[in-house]
Amino acid sequence: MSGNQIEELEGSExxxxxxxxxxxxxxxxxxxxxxxxxxxxxxxxxxxxVINWMLKNDIPEDNQIIDLGCGNGMMLVELYREGYKNLSGVDYSENAIELAKQIAADQDMQITYEVLDLLNATQITEKFGNKQFDIVHDKGTYDAISIHPENPAEKRAAYIQNLHNLTSNNGLLILSSCNWTESELCTSLNGKFELYKTIPTPTFKFGGSVGSVVTQIVFKKQLSLIT
Ligand SMILES: C[S@@+](CC[C@H](N)C(=O)[O-])C[C@H]1O[C@@H](n2cnc3c(N)ncnc32)[C@H](O)[C@@H]1O
Structure with a gap:
């Protein structure tokens, strides 16, 4: 069990x-x-x-949006098509960023991409300074960090702290996971983020219990209390 009382997942490549x-x-x-x-x-x-949720909830087109662990950047490509223009994507894999940049260039889309290790707070400050984002998006990156073969609990904690630093005070974190349930995510993020909305996803029933293949949650940033 880690500090926030959840059982760690098995490590994987x-x-x-x-x-x-x-x-x-x-x-x-x-x-x-x-x-x-x-x-x-x-x-x-x-x-x-996620995109439908953003459109339905009138997330303004001029919001600063960052996709963490963006991979090929297709989430940002789709957001660009919907009219969002302040789009950044980061990933620690140089190859992912090369691919994402190529795809965006071929479609003549202005999306900013950076190579960045989201577990490295110093690198994040070097890239972004004090910049914070209105929408912080993560699909599968927290999951990948959670199954790191070494010290996953510490890595998850560092990532959550960095997520918090990157999110503006009124900002939202939109997180999609296939490794964690809603309750586990709320427990892990507690103190930094609180549940704002659950995006309904398809469910399946097995042996009398209902489960989801993917959990998609919108979190609000929690601010530390000034005493
Ligand atoms: C499951 S893939 C998801 C990719 C993309 N978000 C998507 O939905 O298609 C996880 C991504 O997280 C990136 N990643 C994992 N750990 C990272 C870290 N510490 N810093 C930055 N990116 C990371 C990987 O390179 C990979 O692109």
């Missing part, structure tokens, strides 16, 4: 940078040879549900 570098290396080759943009994690419906 999907938690390592080496895995992602190799995976995006292949995706770059596929994109160059036949224009395949590569994997959209948790399928396109998950992406569409």
């Amino acid at each position: 999907l938690g390592t940078k080496d895995y992602w570098d190799k995976s995006y290396d292949t995706e770059i080759e596929n994109y160059k040879s036949h224009g395949d943009v590569g994997e959209v994690w948790f399928d396109e419906d998950s992406q569409i549900r």
Whole structure:
């Protein structure tokens, strides 16, 4: 059990940078040879549900939006198509950022991409200074960090702190996970973020219990109390 009382997940190679570098290396080759943009994690419906939620909830087009662990950047490409223009994507894999930049350039979209390790607070400050974002989006990145084979609890805690620093005081964190339940996410983020809205996702029933393949939650930033 970690500080915030959840059981850690089993480690996997999907938690390592080496895995992602190799995976995006292949995706770059596929994109160059036949224009395949590569994997959209948790399928396109998950992406569409978040975008629909943002549109339905009138998230302004001039909001500063960052996608953490953006991979090929397809979430940002779709947001750009919907009219959002202040879009940044970061990923620690140079190959992911190379692919994302190429896709955006080919579609003549102005999206800012940076190579950044989201566990490295110093690197984040060097890139962004005090800049904070209205919408912080994470689809699958917290999941990947959670299954790092070494010290996942510490890594999750560092990531959550960095998420908090990157989110503006009135900002929202939109997080999609297939490794954690809503209750586990709320427990882990407690003290930094609180549940604002749950985005409904398809459910399945097994042995009398109802579950979801993907959990999609909008969190509000919690501000520390000044005493
Ligand atoms: C499951 S993929 C999701 C990619 C993309 N968000 C999507 O939905 O298609 C996880 C992503 O997180 C990135 N990632 C994992 N740990 C990271 C870290 N410490 N800093 C930055 N990016 C990280 C990986 O390189 C990978 O692109």
